[in-house]
Amino acid sequence: MGISKTAQRSVTIQLLPVSSSSNPYISQPITSRWASKLVLVHRVLLFALGIVTLICVIMATSLVPQPPKIRLNSLFVSKLNISRGMLGANFDVTFTIENPNLVSWVRFNRLDGSISYKDNVVLTYSLEPFVLGLKQQRTMRVKISTMALEDDDQPVVEEWVLDEVKRQREDGAVELSMEMFAWATYKTGWWGTQFVIMNPQCLDLRVGFLPKVGFGSWISGGPMMCSVPVLID
Template sequence: MSQPPSTTTTTTKIPKLYSTKAKVYDCILFFLFITVSFILLVSVPVITRGVIFLQPETPQFNVSSSSLTILNVSSNAITANFNVTFSTKNPNRKTMSYEKVVALLLYGNGSLSTITLPPFHQPGKTQKTLQAAFPSLFFQVKDNSSSRGAAVSLTTELHAKAKYGGWTWPVEKDLIKAACDDDVKVEFPSNVTTLVFGSSECDVNGQWKRIVTRCCRIFRHYIYVVSIVLFILFVSL
């Protein structure tokens, strides 16, 4: 009688087949893991640096000079004209265009006066001066002691919608805000009709600057986390 076919060869081929498929599957998973890890490792720094590159450098503002012409002084109030000269610098290569330029004079928590300045264009790597005159100001003095005088803190601000000559993303136009502090000392009774003050720096802020600050923070945190993960993987090897 004929013997039944042997199943030894078949049973030995099946484990080898599954073993080969498992190795291919592991290789595919490892390749996907390496690819995804590389994309995650490179994409965040590239995107953040790209967004930072697309933002123009924040323009610089400062007060070149300012003067307070006293019209009338009473026991607790001042009537005066305030003139201020702003200096702005465009550190970028391309032109900055400013529209809806508004100058504000603040005293304490309130606004003393608001004036509108004409729009202007500023080519790259140039400086420009702006004149702002606040006439017939009237404000109360908190300290009216004739022996010590009265300390009056005035804050001038410039608000302007700015547009850069190059491509910016994700913000095309930005509302630039420059806040400048001036400390004015008025003595009572005052024999000086005009007080002249020197230069002072302005704190400039806007959405372009906030985007750069946020992206830099994300970039630093990402590098920090990646360094820790790579160190843990290196130690575990």
């Protein structure tokens, strides 16, 4: 009888709530997902930082004004005459000036040029001020005459220079050089202005002359890129 009463008793067992932390098989996938997201965010931030750095480097490089590119296209000499200690001739020169900058335009405030024989200037000229915009170029034609008997604007040429030019002309070719001094202003947007002096040089220009004729032309025929040293920046 006692055993029957004991069998009829019910046993109540309190169950504890199951948490995810107590089950390693549940917490592992959640941690893995968070780690993947953090790696992805880290990679995106590194990529964005690289892009920003590249843009800054490109902008910094572009903000440094580059000297203009000068290309000599043609050089002709006509009516070359050397007599009584004077050099008379007509010079016809064509060249192109290009502004290679992406963010800076350049204004040529003053440009003085000359043509020389062995560093001895035989004629000079000046150009009017002009402006080159971004990536803009301009082709210019300069015609200079030294045929006037008295020209105060032209330099006095020494006798030995005239003798050598005359002798080379008779031999068929004269070695000349072109040089310019340019006072220019670079303007970058509204925040930057830079003043420079440049010294473009087109050297070793061999001008061939027809026999007993005062007409000559640049033998290589061009075009030729000239060097553009910056004297002051």
